[in-house]
Amino acid sequence: MFALNLDTDKRILSATYEQYASEGMPIVEELPHNEETDDITEFRYVNKKYVYDPKPIPPTPTPEPSQLDMVEAQALYTAMMTDTLLEE
Amino acid sequence: MATANVGKVVLLPKGNWSNSTTYNYLDFVLHNGSSWVSKTNGNVGHEPSASDTTNWQVLATAAEEVTVESQTLAYASQSVSAFNGNPPTTGWQNTVPAVSAGDYLWVRTTTEFSDGNSFNSYNVTKYGTNGTGVGTVTGAKLGASGTLIEPTDGVLIFGLDATPTDSSTNLVNSGGIAQRIYQVVSQMVAKLTSGTTRKVYIHEGATQSDLEIDETATANSANLITSGAVAKKVDIQQGSANAGKVMTVGADGTLSPQTPSGGVTIDLLWENASPLSSFNPQTISLDLTTYNLVGILFEGIDGADAETPLVISGIGKYVNLTISRLNVDLVGTAALNMFYRRAHITNSGIQFESGNMYYNNEVYKDWNNRAIPIAIYGIKGVSE
Numbered sequence: 001m002f003a004l005n006l007d008t009d010k011r012i013l014s015a016t017y018e019q020y021a022s023e024g025m026p027i028v029e030e031l032p033h034n035e036e037t038d039d040i041t042e043f044r045y046v047n048k049k050y051v052y053d054p055k056p057i058p059p060t061p062t063p064e065p066s067q068l069d070m071v072e073a074q075a076l077y078t079a080m081m082t083d084t085l086l087e088e
Numbered sequence: 089m090a091t092a093n094v095g096k097v098v099l100l101p102k103g104n105w106s107n108s109t110t111y112n113y114l115d116f117v118l119h120n121g122s123s124w125v126s127k128t129n130g131n132v133g134h135e136p137s138a139s140d141t142t143n144w145q146v147l148a149t150a151a152e153e154v155t156v157e158s159q160t161l162a163y164a165s166q167s168v169s170a171f172n173g174n175p176p177t178t179g180w181q182n183t184v185p186a187v188s189a190g191d192y193l194w195v196r197t198t199t200e201f202s203d204g205n206s207f208n209s210y211n212v213t214k215y216g217t218n219g220t221g222v223g224t225v226t227g228a229k230l231g232a233s234g235t236l237i238e239p240t241d242g243v244l245i246f247g248l249d250a251t252p253t254d255s256s257t258n259l260v261n262s263g264g265i266a267q268r269i270y271q272v273v274s275q276m277v278a279k280l281t282s283g284t285t286r287k288v289y290i291h292e293g294a295t296q297s298d299l300e301i302d303e304t305a306t307a308n309s310a311n312l313i314t315s316g317a318v319a320k321k322v323d324i325q326q327g328s329a330n331a332g333k334v335m336t337v338g339a340d341g342t343l344s345p346q347t348p349s350g351g352v353t354i355d356l357l358w359e360n361a362s363p364l365s366s367f368n369p370q371t372i373s374l375d376l377t378t379y380n381l382v383g384i385l386f387e388g389i390d391g392a393d394a395e396t397p398l399v400i401s402g403i404g405k406y407v408n409l410t411i412s413r414l415n416v417d418l419v420g421t422a423a424l425n426m427f428y429r430r431a432h433i434t435n436s437g438i439q440f441e442s443g444n445m446y447y448n449n450e451v452y453k454d455w456n457n458r459a460i461p462i463a464i465y466g467i468k469g470v471s472e
Contacts, residue, residue, distance in 0.1 A: 031362055
């Protein structure tokens with residue numbers, strides 16, 4: 001058994017086990033999941049039912065090229081221009 | 089043939105007497121159940137009665153009606169030695185006397201009639217004995233709820249054993265009277281400090297008061313406590329005032345909760361049931377008033393990290409759940425990667441802010457799948 005910590009819009013913030021529940025927390029037998037995700041924060045708990053409501057995904061940082069990346073890119077470019085690219 | 093009038097020579101029946109009929113000598117009438125003969129001629133208007141001897145002679149008188157006027161009860165006791173089957177001649181009274189066990193009670197009924205006659209009738213009863221002595225239980229059995237039900241033949245005798253042992257078959261162990269009989273549903277053995285053991289029986293429907301404690305018990309007492317102490321319930325459940333304390337036993341056997349000296353108690357207060365999920369900003373409500381310190385176990389990325397550091401801080405403090413990494417590529421270029429989340433610890437719980445990431449000199453906010461709390465501990469017995 002689990003206890004849900006809900007936001008004001010019924011979105012699941014976190015889950016703990018029943019013995020650690022605070023007053024007013026809904027108690028459920030299973031945590032939500034579907035084919036898309038196991039992340040419980042992608043669901044809201046409304047009228048004792050789970051509603052899948054994914055959140056917008058924050059932008060993923062693109063790492064800047066390292067020195068090795070730049071050396072590899074230069075070598076590849078040179079090989080292509082001189083037709084010396086090694087075939088696998 | 090010549091005839092001569094010699095008058096009336098036989099009784100002449102005239103039926104019931106009438107006030108208007110003229111009766112003559114030897115006329116025979118019935119009146120109020122009696123029969124009468126007229127003594128005169130021209131007898132009219134005279135009602136036959138015993139007092140009218142001039143006109144009437146009674147032949148047969150009607151039977152007189154007799155009724156019961158009263159009945160009176162009287163009582164008398166009679167000892168076994170004096171009893172011979174005949175009622176006593178003395179000692180009669182109008183109230184029931186005290187009769188000793190085994191003696192006799194006589195009851196006399198005196199009936200008086202309207203004609204002045206009377207007669208006595210008697211009943212006698214033998215009083216039973218007090219029922220002491222050893223006997224057997226015949227026909228008794230225990231009901232479903234453990235109650236004793238009446239035997240079908242009406243015979244139920246409880247044996248009393250003044251010196252019972254564990255193998256005694258009688259009901260009462262002190263010469264008393266059995267009041268309740270229970271079906272024993274459980275049995276345990278209490279070991280006394282003297283080393284001896286006593287059996288304790290738990291019966292169906294038992295309550296706390298059924299486990300009686302003898303306040304004047306001795307080492308050989310059959311009760312639970314050997315030194316005159318009274319057993320008390322001490323609540324040491326998590327969250328109670330005594331949680332985390334140790335129990336000391338006094339000389340009289342009483343238990344006293346004591347704060348452990350030099351010991352540290354760590355209680356698990358909360359555990360993340362879905363550590364692979366994101367952890368949005370939120371408050372975890374907890375009663376932290378009895379704890380000196382709070383520990384937060386967390387991990388860097390939802391389940392992908394082997395790093396699970398524990399931060400410990402006091403009530404009212406802000407803490408940062410931070411994991412830093414230094415990523416170094418093959419040519420030796422280093423980049424700092426850091427996950428962090430701030431939390432505020434109060435007496436009523438912990439307020440967690442959003443997770444964040446620092447990467448390549450950039451800060452990415454609201455990355456809530458970073459710096460995820462796994463468990464929260466309360467720590468007692470230490471100073472901040």
